[in-house]
Amino acid sequence: MQQNIKTEDVKGVANAPNANITQNFYAGTNTNKTQDSKHLTSLPPKNPNFIGREKELNELKNTLSQKDGIVSVVNGIGGVGKSELVYEYLHRYKDEYKKLAFIEISDAMNIEELFKSNFQDGLHLSKEDNFSTIIRRLQSFEKRNLLVIDNLSKQEDFNKIRVLNGNFEIIVTTRVKFDYSEPLNLKVLNDSEAKEMFLSIFQTNEPIDSILKYLDNHPLFIRLTAYSLKEEFLTLDDLKDEIKNNTLPKIDSTDDKTFKEHLKKRFDAHFTITQDEQKKLLQKLAIFPAIEIDFKLLKIMLKEDKLKAKLQKLVNKGWLTKKENSYKLHQIIKIFILEEHPIEYNQISYILKNIGEFLDPENENNIVANSYEAFIPIIEELLKQYEDNKDKYITSVLDALTFLYYSLGDYTQSLKIQQKSYEIRNNLYKQESKEIAKNLNLLGIIHRSKGEYDKAEPIYKKALEIREKVLGEDHPDTATSYNNLAGLYESKGGYDKAEPLYKKALEIREKVLGEEHPYTASSYNNLAGLYRSKGEYDKAEPLYKKALEISKKVLGEEHPDTATSYNNLALLYESKGEYDKAEPLYKKALEIYKKVLGEEHPNTATSYYNLAIFYKDRKECKKAKEMFEKCINVVEKVKYFDIPLLELKRALKSVNNSIKKEKKSKFNKKGKLCKDLTQG
Numbered sequence: 001m002q003q004n005i006k007t008e009d010v011k012g013v014a015n016a017p018n019a020n021i022t023q024n025f026y027a028g029t030n031t032n033k034t035q036d037s038k039h040l041t042s043l044p045p046k047n048p049n050f051i052g053r054e055k056e057l058n059e060l061k062n063t064l065s066q067k068d069g070i071v072s073v074v075n076g077i078g079g080v081g082k083s084e085l086v087y088e089y090l091h092r093y094k095d096e097y098k099k100l101a102f103i104e105i106s107d108a109m110n111i112e113e114l115f116k117s118n119f120q121d122g123l124h125l126s127k128e129d130n131f132s133t134i135i136r137r138l139q140s141f142e143k144r145n146l147l148v149i150d151n152l153s154k155q156e157d158f159n160k161i162r163v164l165n166g167n168f169e170i171i172v173t174t175r176v177k178f179d180y181s182e183p184l185n186l187k188v189l190n191d192s193e194a195k196e197m198f199l200s201i202f203q204t205n206e207p208i209d210s211i212l213k214y215l216d217n218h219p220l221f222i223r224l225t226a227y228s229l230k231e232e233f234l235t236l237d238d239l240k241d242e243i244k245n246n247t248l249p250k251i252d253s254t255d256d257k258t259f260k261e262h263l264k265k266r267f268d269a270h271f272t273i274t275q276d277e278q279k280k281l282l283q284k285l286a287i288f289p290a291i292e293i294d295f296k297l298l299k300i301m302l303k304e305d306k307l308k309a310k311l312q313k314l315v316n317k318g319w320l321t322k323k324e325n326s327y328k329l330h331q332i333i334k335i336f337i338l339e340e341h342p343i344e345y346n347q348i349s350y351i352l353k354n355i356g357e358f359l360d361p362e363n364e365n366n367i368v369a370n371s372y373e374a375f376i377p378i379i380e381e382l383l384k385q386y387e388d389n390k391d392k393y394i395t396s397v398l399d400a401l402t403f404l405y406y407s408l409g410d411y412t413q414s415l416k417i418q419q420k421s422y423e424i425r426n427n428l429y430k431q432e433s434k435e436i437a438k439n440l441n442l443l444g445i446i447h448r449s450k451g452e453y454d455k456a457e458p459i460y461k462k463a464l465e466i467r468e469k470v471l472g473e474d475h476p477d478t479a480t481s482y483n484n485l486a487g488l489y490e491s492k493g494g495y496d497k498a499e500p501l502y503k504k505a506l507e508i509r510e511k512v513l514g515e516e517h518p519y520t521a522s523s524y525n526n527l528a529g530l531y532r533s534k535g536e537y538d539k540a541e542p543l544y545k546k547a548l549e550i551s552k553k554v555l556g557e558e559h560p561d562t563a564t565s566y567n568n569l570a571l572l573y574e575s576k577g578e579y580d581k582a583e584p585l586y587k588k589a590l591e592i593y594k595k596v597l598g599e600e601h602p603n604t605a606t607s608y609y610n611l612a613i614f615y616k617d618r619k620e621c622k623k624a625k626e627m628f629e630k631c632i633n634v635v636e637k638v639k640y641f642d643i644p645l646l647e648l649k650r651a652l653k654s655v656n657n658s659i660k661k662e663k664k665s666k667f668n669k670k671g672k673l674c675k676d677l678t679q680g
Contacts, residue, residue, distance in 0.1 A: 099146070145167055151174070267341070297374060390428075524550070590608065608627050
């Protein structure tokens with residue numbers, strides 16, 4: 001796995017996101033998500049079959065508008081529909097709010113990690129941003145906004161988020177009661193709503209009041225029982241006989257124990273020997289957190305033929321819920337399966353293997369990690385359940401988790417996870433093995449990204465030494481180690497040490513991977529950047545052009561990394577004084593960033609800034625003013641930019657003063673009045 005190419009190649013912004021051509025390890029920005037700027041996070045799916053709860057929805061709305069605007073939707077047991085209620089409220093009234101945010105709590109992750117991963121795109125977070133930064137940014141939004149947190153369980157976590165109630169109305173679902181919040185005690189359905197839910201699944205003209213009473217109007221068990229009837233696992237007469245003869249466990253919504261009895265009865269009826277395949281799938285789903293999981297993730301993890309059809313069968317039986325393209329196993333059912341019908345580790349280890357291979361930091365498929373941050377709570381849950389199994393499958397998902405946290409800029413957490421992977425592999429493999437070299441390489445990348453060069457250097461050297469010995473010089477992984485060590489030397493100003501290593505990496509990649517490969521493009525870009533830093537522009541230009549050509553062909557014209565290649569080439573031409581060549585390339589980079597990443601993105605702001613400086617240096621003050629104004633407008637919205645907002649405003653003021661003086665004096669020569677950025 002290789003370190004990214006130098007972020008210094010983006011003019012003016014040393015740590016701008018996406019200032020690289022490859023998507024390895026730090027995988028750039030998620031270009032597959034299209035997120036409304038109103039939505040600070042992805043929203044939960046809407047349930048088109050939501051039933052009843054009008055009284056509770058009105059009460060929730062009225063309570064939010066009073067006092068502190070914080071409501072806890074509370075019930076001590078699960079399955080009564082707390083989540084469904086707040087999802088319906090969010091979708092029903094979302095047009096009344098300026099900003100919307102939703103967090104679904106997983107027991108395996110703490111709230112700070114969840115905020116970082118969920119708000120990554122909506123707030124354009126950088127590696128330096130932490131939980132406090134996120135809270136401050138959320139507090140900066142103008143009223144009125146809505147934050148929904150599903151399944152919050154700790155008072156200390158509640159205390160961390162309630163500071164947002166100045167400009168956010170906050171709804172949390174929970175099984176406990178929190179201080180400083182108005183509780184909405186959600187009970188089971190009323191008689192008419194319970195009947196409506198039952199009949200929406202299983203239609204009958206027969207009286208069902210006794211059934212609903214026996215199920216205590218509990219939504220989860222109404223659904224499970226009604227689906228049992230619909231799928232003909234039992235008849236209505238059989239069900240009534242079971243109730244009459246007391247052979248059907250009676251649900252008591254104040255007692256969790258009755259839930260298990262009822263689930264056992266339904267499970268034994270639904271999953272006979274002939275349906276062992278469905279039973280195993282349900283057992284596998286129980287190892288995941290009880291959250292909405294998109295089908296594309298399930299497909300990656302399970303790799304089963306006709307998976308969607310198999311999942312639908314579980315939906316039809318009532319064991320699984322489906323909304324849009326995601327599936328969820330209720331916490332009550334999850335716990336029942338894990339306790340009563342657990343699956344053996346050797347039957348699910350392939351799932352860990354699939355995740356590890358898909359999210360391998362050294363995978364040549366160039367996975368954009370930010371697109372798959374939803375894997376984080378899933379991996380955390382798996383590690384929590386199988387922490388005693390210290391094998392190659394566990395290390396593979398630890399590497400995947402390292403990759404995901406690194407892509408979010410959380411280097412501290414990434415390092416902690418990778419150190420754990422290294423410890424396990426140390427007990428599994430010899431010191432001189434490709435597996436240990438992989439750990440060392442990843443550890444080196446993280447230390448370098450943290451600016452800890454003295455720690456990174458011996459680790460990089462050890463990884464290179466092992467790879468040369470075990471894999472040989474002409475191997476892509478060995479080339480990666482040459483590349484990473486070169487990048488470290490360049491960061492320290494050791495150009496003479498860096499150049500031969502960059503060349504060595506390029507030589508191997510051209511030979512083994514071919515010219516048209518992202519890793520080869522990375523080597524062209526890295527070497528070009530080194531030459532530009534040394535002022536050897538004639539050597540840099542053909543390499544930058546090659547990198548751009550590959551990026552366009554492999555990644556496409558409309559890709560952030562292609563935009564960065566345009567930007568790098570523009571910077572080179574500007575350095576050479578070839579302004580006519582530089583300007584259209586800067587504009588091209590801006591055009592791509594705006595189209596792919598959107599107007600309100602740090603990279604777009606970077607492009608505006610680059611053009612502003614370009615025009616300022618060219619004494620084209622009016623154009624510089626326009627670009628500075630647009631840059632400032634974006635920076636004020638994204639709340640993140642390497643150059644302080646005050647400095648940008650000073651630069652704009654300086655340009656404005658120059659324009660005013662130009663108008664006053666007809667004797668000044670054209671283009672002599674733009675002041676230096678340090679003035680004004």
